Amino acid sequence: xxxxxxxxxxxxxxxxxxxxxxxxxxxxxxxxxxxxxxxxxxxxxxxxxxxxxxxxxxxxxxxxxxxxxxxxxxxxxxxxxxxxxxxxxxxxxxxxxxxxxxxxxxxxxxxxxxxxxxxxxxxxxxxxxxxxxxxxxxxxxxxx
Amino acid sequence: xxxxxxxxxxxxxxxxxxxxxxxxxxxxxxxxxxxxxxxxxxxxxxxxxxxxxxxxxxxxxxxxxxxxxxxxxxxxxxxxxxxxxxxxxxxxxxxxxxxxxxxxxxxxxxxxxxxxxxxxxxxxxxxxxxxxxxxxxxxxxxxx
DNA sequence: ATTAAACCCGACTAAAATGGTCGGATTTTG
DNA sequence: CAAAATCCGACCATTTTAGTCGGGTTTAAT
Numbered sequence: 001x002x003x004x005x006x007x008x009x010x011x012x013x014x015x016x017x018x019x020x021x022x023x024x025x026x027x028x029x030x031x032x033x034x035x036x037x038x039x040x041x042x043x044x045x046x047x048x049x050x051x052x053x054x055x056x057x058x059x060x061x062x063x064x065x066x067x068x069x070x071x072x073x074x075x076x077x078x079x080x081x082x083x084x085x086x087x088x089x090x091x092x093x094x095x096x097x098x099x100x101x102x103x104x105x106x107x108x109x110x111x112x113x114x115x116x117x118x119x120x121x122x123x124x125x126x127x128x129x130x131x132x133x134x135x136x137x138x139x140x141x142x143x144x
Numbered sequence: 145x146x147x148x149x150x151x152x153x154x155x156x157x158x159x160x161x162x163x164x165x166x167x168x169x170x171x172x173x174x175x176x177x178x179x180x181x182x183x184x185x186x187x188x189x190x191x192x193x194x195x196x197x198x199x200x201x202x203x204x205x206x207x208x209x210x211x212x213x214x215x216x217x218x219x220x221x222x223x224x225x226x227x228x229x230x231x232x233x234x235x236x237x238x239x240x241x242x243x244x245x246x247x248x249x250x251x252x253x254x255x256x257x258x259x260x261x262x263x264x265x266x267x268x269x270x271x272x273x274x275x276x277x278x279x280x281x282x283x284x285x286x287x288x
Numbered sequence: 289a290t291t292a293a294a295c296c297c298g299a300c301t302a303a304a305a306t307g308g309t310c311g312g313a314t315t316t317t318g
Numbered sequence: 319c320a321a322a323a324t325c326c327g328a329c330c331a332t333t334t335t336a337g338t339c340g341g342g343t344t345t346a347a348t
Contacts, residue, residue, distance in 0.1 A: 001149075001229050001230055001231070001232070001233065001334085002146075002148065002225060002229060002232045002233075002234075003232070003233050003234055003235070003236070004146065004234050004235055005145075005305090005306065005307085006236075006306075006307065007306080007307080009235050009236065028322090028323070028324090029323085029324080030322095030323085039307085039308060039309080041308070041309065041310085042307070042308060042309090044323095044324075044325080045325090045326080047324085048324075048325060048326080051324090051325095058324060058325085059316090059323085059324085060314075060315045060316060060323070060324050060325080061314090061315045061316020061317060061322075061323060061324075062315085062316055062317045062318080062320095062321060062322040062323055063316075063317060063318095063322075063323075064315080064316070064317090064322075064323045064324055065323075065324085066324090077260070081146060085145055085146060086145050087145070088145070088146045088147075089145060089146075089147050090146075090147055090148050091147070091148055091153050092147075092150075092153065112275070112276040112277070112278075113276075116221070116271060116276075119267070120267070123263070123264070123267055127260060131256070132256040132257075132260075133256070134256075145305085149334090149335065149336085150335075150336065151335080151336080172293090172294070172295090173294085173295080174293095174294085183336085183337060183338085185337070185338065185339085186336070186337060186338090188294095188295075188296080189296090189297080191295090192295075192296060192297075195295090195296095202295065202296085203294085203295085203345090204294070204295050204296080204343075204344045204345065205293080205294060205295075205343090205344045205345025205346065206291095206292060206293040206294055206344085206345055206346045206347075207293075207294075207345075207346060207347090208293075208294045208295055208344080208345070208346095209294075209295085210295090229335095
């Protein structure tokens with residue numbers, strides 16, 4: 001079906017929410033999960049991942065929470081998705097190591113898909129959290 | 145993980161295989177499944193879907209099989225994927241109907257994602273089977 | 289006609305990924 | 319020390335995907 005996981009969705013929702021709070025305000029996972037009716041534990045773990053990756057900064061202890069660690073324009077969609085769901089690999093045989101089919105010379109799509117994969121990553125990298133927040137205007141993808 | 149399903153992969157492999165046979169030769173599902181070690185029944189059903197959609201043409205009966213129904217340049221990646229796996233919907237709330245969150249005014253990413261969705265579909269539509277077959281050169285996605 | 293080889297198709301099972309829960313640990317504030 | 323938050327691994331439930339099975343239809347060759 002080719003669809004983002006719910007966790008990625010939650011992550012994007014949370015980051016967008018944070019971007020729209022007063023700068024440097026500390027935001028708790030529970031605040032977001034309550035507001036959007038997202039299971040608290042799930043929200044918490046997603047934010048832990050984002051924190052480990054350095055997209056947000058954690059403040060432990062009571063009165064703790066999270067703060068955006070970067071400018072919205074510096075956070076790309078691909079970064080968010082990869083942090084939460086792991087690497088984007090359109091087809092299985094993206095690494096030469098983990099692919100039985102290339103070794104046997106069976107798979108006929110490995111090479112072309114590496115190109116597509118690269119373009120797709122560029123596509124996701126080209127969209128920032130700030131873009132998402134600004135409800136970016138309809139744009140056109142042009143091939144050169 | 146954001147990855148094509150195996151069925152889509154199989155479909156692309158099969159179509160690429162067909163494109164590289166002598167024009168108008170009739171190709172059996174079993175021929176492809178044997179060659180690439182794909183379960184025969186799965187391969188068969190994928191080709192049935194492609195046939196129903198008009199991407200390939202079926203020839204029933206003994207000595208039957210399939211023939212490409214279109215030029216390679218006329219078959220887009222998005223068409224293949226949507227035929228096999230159903231519509232590409234990056235996030236759940238793509239249709240206003242099926243989305244509880246928009247009704248409640250909770251979801252904050254529905255609108256921006258519609259734009260991303262559209263761009264992504266354009267991206268997939270811009271890649272043809274012929275491109276895949278020609279191991280298309282590294283290209284750049286440019287924003288206007 | 290009969291048989292064989294292919295397409296056709298829905299229902300089912302198995303396996304994997306995802307979504308969500310639980311219990312408990314650590315850190316900080318008051 | 320208690321409360322409120324982050325932290326984290328292990329676990330279970332649900333959904334999606336992958337693959338199987340059994341039976342049907344169409345066509346060509348004998």
